[in-house]
Amino acid sequence: MGVYDEALTMITTWIETxxxxxxxxxxxxxxxxxxxxxxxxxxxxxxxxxxKFGVDVLDTMIEEGATVGQLAKAAASAS
Structure with missing residues (x-):
């Protein structure tokens, strides 16, 4: 599993929980x-x-309509 997939799984699991x-x-x-x-x-x-990933995802990214995949990509970029 790549870092993107790990981030995507983490985010979708967080959303579920x-x-x-x-x-x-x-x-x-x-x-x-x-x-x-x-x-x-x-x-x-x-x-x-x-x-989890040591990257500060910009709050504005979340507020400006980012997708789940875009967040996963931003999280994965730190690794």
Missing amino acids: NMGLPADTVSPDARLAHLGFDYLLGEELSTAIEM
Whole structure:
């Protein structure tokens, strides 16, 4: 499993755990806003990504309609 796949799995699992959406229904093309993200959820996910991958994902990226796949790519870029 590559770093991108690991990041994607981490993010979709986080969404499942914290938002109650089944991970297998969250596609890489899904926009976080369409999944129900608000500022607080964005902060929490950003912190989780930073703790796991050591990269600070810009909160604005989350707020500006990033997709799950774009976040995974940003997280993977640190490795």
